[in-house]
Amino acid sequence: MKLSTKGRYSLQTLVFLATCTENCSIRKISEATGISSGYLEQLMIPLRHAGLVEADRGVLGGYRLAREGITCHDVLAASEGDFNPAPCKECAKTGKCKTHQIWSLMQNAVVDFSKEVTIEELADKLVDSGTGGGV
Amino acid sequence: MKISTRGRYGLRLLVDIAEHGESGPIALSVVAKRQNLSEKYLQQVALLLTRGGFLSSVKGSGGGYLLKQQSEEIKIYDVLDLLEGSITFEEEVEGESAIEQVIRLHFYRPLDEQVARAFEGLTLADVTQAAWFTYVI
Numbered sequence: 001m002k003l004s005t006k007g008r009y010s011l012q013t014l015v016f017l018a019t020c021t022e023n024c025s026i027r028k029i030s031e032a033t034g035i036s037s038g039y040l041e042q043l044m045i046p047l048r049h050a051g052l053v054e055a056d057r058g059v060l061g062g063y064r065l066a067r068e069g070i071t072c073h074d075v076l077a078a079s080e081g082d083f084n085p086a087p088c089k090e091c092a093k094t095g096k097c098k099t100h101q102i103w104s105l106m107q108n109a110v111v112d113f114s115k116e117v118t119i120e121e122l123a124d125k126l127v128d129s130g131t132g133g134g135v
Numbered sequence: 136m137k138i139s140t141r142g143r144y145g146l147r148l149l150v151d152i153a154e155h156g157e158s159g160p161i162a163l164s165v166v167a168k169r170q171n172l173s174e175k176y177l178q179q180v181a182l183l184l185t186r187g188g189f190l191s192s193v194k195g196s197g198g199g200y201l202l203k204q205q206s207e208e209i210k211i212y213d214v215l216d217l218l219e220g221s222i223t224f225e226e227e228v229e230g231e232s233a234i235e236q237v238i239r240l241h242f243y244r245p246l247d248e249q250v251a252r253a254f255e256g257l258t259l260a261d262v263t264q265a266a267w268f269t270y271v272i
Contacts, residue, residue: 072242098150
């Protein structure tokens with residue numbers, strides 16, 4: 001079981017943005033993360049729709065985080081479309097299926113924990129490590 | 136992220152065999168009918184579970200599959216780990232960037248630990264016995 005590339009890349013993008021003090025161009029994010037500009041443009045669409053990033057046009061344009069306190073769950077819910085590891089949301093047997101309980105257990109562990117970790121926390125760790133981060 | 140069809144089918148197969156296999160081996164055709172799952176697909180999953188040491192197969196007429204261990208000894212976490220290839224989020228990539236490393240060490244790794252803790256001590260027997268329902272929810 002793995003996150004999609006979209007989910008992983010979106011997390012990386014937001015962690016980098018959180019280390020930047022001003023708007024960040026796609027090119028700069030691309031240099032920092034190694035993700036291609038074209039792919040970054042695509043990643044930004046659901047992130048903008050979900051109100052996690054904002055963009056300005058023009059010379060000083062670029063992307064920035066739209067708010068504080070964004071969690072890993074916010075990012076994954078936006079980028080993965082439906083961040084729902086348990087497979088049986090709409091299954092008719094939910095009430096009596098014994099394996100359903102296992103999937104709920106899995107789902108709760110993953111969702112609860114990813115709501116606890118914020119992008120800023122990860123960005124702080126990145127800055128502390130002295131190896132990366134934006135302006 | 137999604138649990139695979141293999142994970143879902145595999146678990147239902149094990150639960151079915153645990154519940155019905157006391158008097159002898161269970162044929163996959165019977166499980167397929169009872170669980171409304173494809174027998175062809177169950178064959179593949181049964182092979183994987185046999186290789187993984189959770190099932191043993193009995194050949195011949197009246198043959199089928201049995202649990203290889205007591206259901207009290209079969210850990211759900213181990214079953215999922217086998218069926219899903221790996222149940223963990225952490226993976227080390229070659230030439231990892233500083234950002235990737237931070238996310239791996241401070242999100243994926245503790246996330247994996249959280250999942251492992253959630254499943255700690257949970258066995259196939261807990262799932263087949265209704266008692267489990269009451270203490271999980």
